[in-house]
Amino acid sequence: MKILVCISNVPDTTTKITFTNNNTEFNTAGVQFIVNPYDELALSKAIALSQGENGTVTVINVGEAGTEPTLRKALATGADEAVRINAAPRDAWFVAQQIANYAKDQQFDIILTGRESIDYNGAQVASLVGELLNIPSVSIAKKIDVQDGHATVEREIEGGKEVLEIPLPFIAGTAEGVAEPIIPNMRGIMSARTKPLHVIEAIEVPILSTIITYDTPEPRGAVQLVPEDDLERLIEMLHSKAKVI
Amino acid sequence: MSVLIYIENTNGKFKKSVFEAVSYARETADLLSTDLSAISIGSVEPEELAKIGTYGAMKVLTVDDSRFNSFSNRAYASIIAGAAKKESANIIILSNSFSGKDLAPRIAAKIEAALVEGAIALPKIQGNSFSVRKGVFSGKAFAEVELINENKVIALNPNSFEVKEFGENAQIEKFSPETGDKDLGILIKEIIRATDKVSLADAEIVVSAGRGLKAPENWKMIEELATVLGAATACSKPVSDAGWRPHEEHVGQTGLSISPNLYIAIGISGAIQHLAGITSSKIIVVINKDPEAPFFKVADYGIVGDAFEIVPKLIEKIKEFKSN
Numbered sequence: 001m002k003i004l005v006c007i008s009n010v011p012d013t014t015t016k017i018t019f020t021n022n023n024t025e026f027n028t029a030g031v032q033f034i035v036n037p038y039d040e041l042a043l044s045k046a047i048a049l050s051q052g053e054n055g056t057v058t059v060i061n062v063g064e065a066g067t068e069p070t071l072r073k074a075l076a077t078g079a080d081e082a083v084r085i086n087a088a089p090r091d092a093w094f095v096a097q098q099i100a101n102y103a104k105d106q107q108f109d110i111i112l113t114g115r116e117s118i119d120y121n122g123a124q125v126a127s128l129v130g131e132l133l134n135i136p137s138v139s140i141a142k143k144i145d146v147q148d149g150h151a152t153v154e155r156e157i158e159g160g161k162e163v164l165e166i167p168l169p170f171i172a173g174t175a176e177g178v179a180e181p182i183i184p185n186m187r188g189i190m191s192a193r194t195k196p197l198h199v200i201e202a203i204e205v206p207i208l209s210t211i212i213t214y215d216t217p218e219p220r221g222a223v224q225l226v227p228e229d230d231l232e233r234l235i236e237m238l239h240s241k242a243k244v245i
Numbered sequence: 246m247s248v249l250i251y252i253e254n255t256n257g258k259f260k261k262s263v264f265e266a267v268s269y270a271r272e273t274a275d276l277l278s279t280d281l282s283a284i285s286i287g288s289v290e291p292e293e294l295a296k297i298g299t300y301g302a303m304k305v306l307t308v309d310d311s312r313f314n315s316f317s318n319r320a321y322a323s324i325i326a327g328a329a330k331k332e333s334a335n336i337i338i339l340s341n342s343f344s345g346k347d348l349a350p351r352i353a354a355k356i357e358a359a360l361v362e363g364a365i366a367l368p369k370i371q372g373n374s375f376s377v378r379k380g381v382f383s384g385k386a387f388a389e390v391e392l393i394n395e396n397k398v399i400a401l402n403p404n405s406f407e408v409k410e411f412g413e414n415a416q417i418e419k420f421s422p423e424t425g426d427k428d429l430g431i432l433i434k435e436i437i438r439a440t441d442k443v444s445l446a447d448a449e450i451v452v453s454a455g456r457g458l459k460a461p462e463n464w465k466m467i468e469e470l471a472t473v474l475g476a477a478t479a480c481s482k483p484v485s486d487a488g489w490r491p492h493e494e495h496v497g498q499t500g501l502s503i504s505p506n507l508y509i510a511i512g513i514s515g516a517i518q519h520l521a522g523i524t525s526s527k528i529i530v531v532i533n534k535d536p537e538a539p540f541f542k543v544a545d546y547g548i549v550g551d552a553f554e555i556v557p558k559l560i561e562k563i564k565e566f567k568s569n
Contacts, residue, residue, distance in 0.1 A: 013498050013518045017385040026382075037499045092350070092360070118383045118498055123362050127318065127350035136431050137318060139347045142492070152434070156493060157343045158255070158446050160438035162316075167430040176485070176492040176500065208359035211388045212376055217524050223531070223541045228550035231562045234530070237546065239566070242528045244450065244507035245474065 001055035001146070003046040004106070006099050006113035006125060007039040007074055008089070009067040013118065019214045026119075026214070035070050037181075038114025038174060040077075045179035046112050047078040049146055056080045058108075062089045062098045068197065075192035076184035082195070087202035090210070092120075096128035097205040104133060108169055110151070115140045115173035126173035133171070138164065141172040248274040249334035250283045251325050252297055252305075253344055257289050262340045262403035262447045264300045269406045270338040271301025272367055273399075277336075282306060284328040284420065286321055287314050291417060298415025300408060306331075306420035313422075315433050316344055322351035324422040329356065331420070341400035343446065349400040358396035365405040365504075365525070368392075383498040384521040403447035404504045405525075445494065448477035450507045451526075453496060455481035455519075457512020457533065457552060461489035466556045467511065473563050479503070481513045497522040511552045515540025532556070 011017070012032040020027045035043070046057045059074040061067050062085040071082040085098045103111060116123035123139065130137025142161060143154040146168070153172060155162045184192075226234045238245045250270035252263050267283065274281040283302040285294060287309070294305050306328050313320060325348070329337055337352055339345045341363055353360035366378040369389070376391040377399055392399075445451065452471040458464065464478070471478045478494060485495040496503055498521040508526035513519060515531070515538055523529070524543060531544040534551050541547045548555055 011382070015382075016517070017382045019386070093353075096350075096354075120381050120388075121363060121379075121383060121502075123346055124350040124353075124360060127347060128354050131319070131322070131351045131354035137347070137351070139318075139350070140343060155343070155347075157436070157438065158260075159440075159442055159444035160436065162433055163435040163437070165432040165434050176495060206394075208357070208392070208394045209361070210391050210393060211381075212374075212391050213389045214381070214386050216386045217384075220529075220543055220545060223544040223547045225547050225549065228548050228555050228558075231548075231555070231559050232566075234546060234548065234559075235562055235566050238507065238528065238530070242507070242545070244528050245563075245566075 001050055001053040001109045002107060003050055003055060003057045004103055004108040004111045005039065005043045005046045005057060005059045005074070005079065006111065007043065007059050007061050007070065008036045008117045008119070009033050009061060009063055009070040010036045010117055010119045013037065017216065023214050024212070033067070033070060035073055036114050036117045038116060038118070040181050041176065041178050042112035042114050042174040043074055043077055043079060044182040045144060045174055046110070047182060048179055049110065058083060060085065060099060060102060062087060062095045062202070064088055071197055072192050073184065075195045075197070076188040077182050078188060080195065082197040084197065084199050085202050086199050090207055092122040092124035092128060093208045094205045096125050096132060098202055099125065100129050100132035101203050102200065103129070110146070110169060111171040113171070113173055115175045123173070126171050130171045136166050136170040138166070138170070138172045140175050142175050142177045144172060144174070144178055246277070247280045247282060247332055247334045248277070248336045248338060249325070249329045249332055250281060250302060251337065251339040251348070252283050252285045253340060253342060254285060254287055254289050254293070257287070258293060259296060260447060261408065262342060264296070264408045265403065265406045266338055266340040266401045267297055267300040267302055268409040268411070269367065269401050271411055272409070273336065273338065276368065276370055280304070282332045282334065283415070284308070284325055286324055294417050295415060298413040299410055301411040301413060302415050303413050305415045305417045307417060308420050308422055310421075317431060318344075318347040318351050322348055322355055325352050326355040327422050328420060335395050336397045336399070338399045338401060341402050345400050349398050353398040356396045357394065358398045359392035359394040360398045361390050361392065362400045364399045364401045368399070380502065380525065382521070384502050384524050402504065404449065404506065443471070443475060443477040445477040445479055445496070445501060445503065448503070448505050450474045450476035451479050451503060451505045452476045452509045452511070453479035453481070453513060454484070454511040455513030456483050463553070464490065466560065470509070470556055470560050473560055473567065481519050510540055511556060513540055514538045515543065
């Protein structure tokens with residue numbers, strides 16, 4: 001089984017987000033980058049699926065040289081090879097086109113990626129690649145089981161789930177519950193250094209969208225503390241002032 | 246040039262989030278001085294379709310064809326793209342529901358459209374620039390995204406736009422899609438939906454609890470509070486990681502991002518990753534025994550005290566309030 005995992009390089013979850021250049025650029029100064037947590041789930045699932053199946057797991061990232069430590073981390077976790085498409089990711093359309101272009105001749109059985117990246121929260125890549133490659137896609141998969149050339153996938157829906165049977169190949173965006181994250185061990189970290197990391201030049205893609213400015217949430221006013229023996233007052237304020245109950 | 250809204254039905258009915266998206270689409274059409282048509286797929290009664298006119302659509306196309314009764318992102322995207330072509334619509338709007346998230350990129354890829362998933366405000370149109378606001382960095386910031394291409398797809402987050410009545414008497418028209426696209430062999434084996442619970446993604450009130458509750462059996466009072474408020478239940482990451490609550494209840498940076506009218510956080514300290522997923526809630530109430538808990542810094546109302554004493558009292562007081 002040949003599996004491709006698309007990963008993005010995102011700021012660590014504890015990062016305080018600030019912007020520079022008149023709020024037009026994310027301030028990366030002092031920021032630690034990690035494998036996008038949802039992509040980590042995709043990678044862990046891919047490794048679990050490939051084991052015992054004589055499978056291979058390829059990780060792909062669209063990014064400049066600075067993202068290579070993230071790809072090495074994926075190799076340390078258990079991927080067999082890594083591919084970096086050498087370009088700054090401009091929008092989801094750009095990234096999806098690069099991934100689809102790479103994958104189109106490679107006959108992957110399964111392509112996995114996180115349901116969204118925790119930086120730009122586009123949540124588009126799985127379905128875009130599915131459409132570009134003309135294969136089935138599930139954008140938020142909570143469970144994936146593969147047997148005899150097809151997969152059983154649970155898709156999240158409002159208040160429940162939909163259980164789907166999908167023929168291979170397909171692409172899915174992974175959500176929590178799909179796998180337990182695998183933590184790289186020392187052997188993995190050592191072997192990652194010698195695993196192949198291919199760098200491929202990007203194809204030309206028109207830009208469809210661009211971020212003009214950023215801002216951060218307005219701070220809320222000071223909290224209004226309500227004594228615990230005066231819950232009526234809280235209810236009254238929620239009702240008449242905030243109008244939420 | 247016009248605007249098209251995809252109106253997703255759930256068992257033949259439209260949810261409030263769909264009406265929000267219809268009103269949003271109508272205001273977008275008004276900004277551009279153009280018309281709004283809607284497209285419905287699957288079996289929906291005419292009275293239900295007429296509501297779409299109330300919230301702003303001038304025309305409703307309906308595909309009532311048993312082949313398309315169950316959701317398939319590929320076939321639906323193809324039908325919606327076909328309807329856009331018929332209506333000469335270059336802007337397609339839909340609610341950013343779970344199916345909406347599945348569909349929007351497929352539609353965008355078909356018509357090479359610029360796409361924003363998770364829009365939270367009306368488009369800003371200045372000269373040739375058309376931009377839409379959305380959350381980024383999982384709720385820690387916002388971005389104004391310019392949609393450069395002429396074709397545009399916008400998926401609107403639930404609870405981010407007020408439903409408005411326009412009172413249009415929408416003309417309802419059958420639409421026969423020319424789609425040759427099939428569902429690519431995807432088979433829906435089962436749909437499991439808890440009908441007695443409010444869905445977290447589009448809930449107006451959310452009651453959420455964290456490790457402060459000490460054990461999964463203590464969620465009974467959380468569920469009861471949610472029931473009396475007509476709210477959905479949620480939890481923090483350590484709670485779902487420990488298996489006390491299902492993953493789909495986890496809100497935060499690596500879980501669901503929500504923007505209910507009221508978010509009640511009980512026994513959650515307020516780590517930056519959790520706050521990211523809930524800061525766009527309109528009103529935040531925090532109940533925590535630690536007065537130093539960081540959550541109080543982003544709360545509108547707070548109660549310092551023991552949740553095991555406060556929550557049962559709160560349930561009683563709300564019941565009293567509701568009965569009056």
